[in-house]
Amino acid sequence: xxxxxxERLQAAxxxxxxxxxxxxxxxxxxxxxxxxxVSQNPVLTEDQVPSPPVSSTTFAGKVKSFVIDRELIINEKxxxxxxxxxxxxxxxxxxxxxxxxxxxxNVKRHLIGKHRKIGQSVDALVVGxxxxxxxxxxxxxxxLTDYIKTHEHPVKILFTGVNGTGKTTTIAKIGxxxxxxxxxxxxxxxxxxxxxxxxQIDIHAExxxxxxxxxxxxxxxxxxxFDAIQYASSHxxxxxxxxxxxxxxxxANLMNQLEKIRxxxxxxxxxxxxxxVAGNDAIVRAFEFEKTVGADAVILTKADMDSRGGxxxxxxxxxxxxxxxxxxxxxxxxxxPFSPTQIVEELLGDS
Amino acid sequence: xxxRELLTLEHYLKEYGQQAEIFSSQLEFLENGRMEAHxxxxxxxxxxxxxDGMVLFQIGAGASMKAKVLEPDKILLNIGSDVIVExxxxxxxxxxKDRITELEASQKKVAETLDRLRSQMNEIxxxxxxxxxxxxxxxxxxxPQPARINKDE
Numbered sequence: 001x002x003x004x005x006x007e008r009l010q011a012a013x014x015x016x017x018x019x020x021x022x023x024x025x026x027x028x029x030x031x032x033x034x035x036x037x038v039s040q041n042p043v044l045t046e047d048q049v050p051s052p053p054v055s056s057t058t059f060a061g062k063v064k065s066f067v068i069d070r071e072l073i074i075n076e077k078x079x080x081x082x083x084x085x086x087x088x089x090x091x092x093x094x095x096x097x098x099x100x101x102x103x104x105x106n107v108k109r110h111l112i113g114k115h116r117k118i119g120q121s122v123d124a125l126v127v128g129x130x131x132x133x134x135x136x137x138x139x140x141x142x143x144l145t146d147y148i149k150t151h152e153h154p155v156k157i158l159f160t161g162v163n164g165t166g167k168t169t170t171i172a173k174i175g176x177x178x179x180x181x182x183x184x185x186x187x188x189x190x191x192x193x194x195x196x197x198x199x200q201i202d203i204h205a206e207x208x209x210x211x212x213x214x215x216x217x218x219x220x221x222x223x224x225x226f227d228a229i230q231y232a233s234s235h236x237x238x239x240x241x242x243x244x245x246x247x248x249x250x251x252a253n254l255m256n257q258l259e260k261i262r263x264x265x266x267x268x269x270x271x272x273x274x275x276x277v278a279g280n281d282a283i284v285r286a287f288e289f290e291k292t293v294g295a296d297a298v299i300l301t302k303a304d305m306d307s308r309g310g311x312x313x314x315x316x317x318x319x320x321x322x323x324x325x326x327x328x329x330x331x332x333x334x335x336x337p338f339s340p341t342q343i344v345e346e347l348l349g350d351s
Numbered sequence: 352x353x354x355r356e357l358l359t360l361e362h363y364l365k366e367y368g369q370q371a372e373i374f375s376s377q378l379e380f381l382e383n384g385r386m387e388a389h390x391x392x393x394x395x396x397x398x399x400x401x402x403d404g405m406v407l408f409q410i411g412a413g414a415s416m417k418a419k420v421l422e423p424d425k426i427l428l429n430i431g432s433d434v435i436v437e438x439x440x441x442x443x444x445x446x447x448k449d450r451i452t453e454l455e456a457s458q459k460k461v462a463e464t465l466d467r468l469r470s471q472m473n474e475i476x477x478x479x480x481x482x483x484x485x486x487x488x489x490x491x492x493x494x495p496q497p498a499r500i501n502k503d504e
Contacts, residue, residue: 004453092446094431164373196369203362277377277457280432305460307453310432330370330464 002309094310163246188228
């Protein structure tokens with residue numbers, strides 16, 4: 001998953017590391033030169049407390065990076081090129097521009113002006129900074145299991161999104177996951193619009209052994225989902241997973257229908273589903289859906305086919321809602337809860 | 352195999368068919384992107400080799416006009432996230448080659464999924480066929496045999 005992004009980030013990590021390492025070497029060499037040739041500048045001992053240079057005419061003022069008591073202060077100029085390359089790397093991986101800016105700002109904030117002991121691992125510093133910057137934009141993720149455990153049952157989850165992104169399959173996968181975790185689940189077949197949609201969800205429900213509530217094709221989806229909730233309440237079911245027809249945010253009538261569903265169903269969670277491979281389009285659509293019907297979390301499908309990874313990196317920061325799951329294949333257990341630390345480790349870790 | 356089981360298998364087949372359709376169109380989309388990138392690389396090479404930067408500028412409906420590219424070594428390239436940067440002709444070609452590699456990797460993944468789906472569909476289709484044959488045989492077995500007419504009688 002996200003193999004291309006991992007490769008690029010690893011290259012960026014090496015480039016930033018090299019830039020800092022070069023600065024360290026230059027500082028050390030210049031430090032040695034100054035000690036031998038500039039007799040008026042006393043050599044600082046390790047015990048001496050460093051004081052910042054007061055004038056640019058002094059040796060310390062002239063060098064880009066300077067050594068004070070064996071410390072290096074990382075200067076913006078030294079890593080400008082590497083940061084620019086990181087920026088391009090992120091953009092080429094479909095990371096949205098505001099997210100790229102946030103990552104670069106974060107890296108700058110954490111690296112520039114930082115006192116680093118010479119001898120301390122440059123790579124550890126760079127990796128730590130990049131990880132922190134990525135974690136900052138990825139947010140905290142969303143633990144559905146914890147949410148269900150801590151909220152009144154039935155927990156009603158409404159799934160929205162555009163056509164053909166794998167919404168119905170995702171609902172089946174989540175149903176399967178929750179059932180395996182010991183929750184009782186009912187699915188509301190709210191996609192009464194698309195031919196074959198009801199059959200599709202019916203097959204899934206039968207395969208994973210979950211009760212499904214459905215009406216005739218063309219029926220009012222609000223009524224179907226209302227019935228599903230009634231059934232869940234009367235049978236003490238833990239979770240209602242509400243399917244809806246795929247729609248584009250530009251279709252006013254379908255968006256009004258979704259608004260009606262929301263009024264009638266009063267969902268605890270609205271989950272927006274899109275595909276990771278859609279790149280920037282997915283981010284724009286998620287943003288528009290969030291504006292019109294709202295969203296509490298996002299699921300990205302087909303993450304296994306996305307080597308760039310930009311959508312997964314960008315979506316939480318762009319719409320301000322957490323990423324909940326990543327769909328990674330065709331089987332029912334091909335869904336992984338989104339864990340920012342795990343993803344960052346995969347992207348920047350050594351393994 | 353009873354009627355209900357046959358019906359379920361038919362539903363499975365239909366569902367897999369719909370999924371396969373989605374992946375097929377995705378594969379087509381990726382292939383179009385790959386071909387487009389190849390064509391662009393060719394055009395960029397052509398521009399570099401051209402002495403006067405003269406090109407045929409297509410204005411639609413099969414109509415073209417001669418146009419001169421003022422700066423054939425300055426390419427404005429959408430690198431992703433709708434961000435456009437200026438690159439040299441060679442850099443643009445390198446970028447597009449990387450994109451092609453990426454697209455081919457994605458194509459491979461999608462094609463693998465599609466193959467898996469198709470083999471599952473074949474399996475289901477076989478079982479449906481067997482089910483039908485069993486049903487037909489069972490029907491024949493319960494039908495009374497027509498009385499044989501003995502010509503000698």
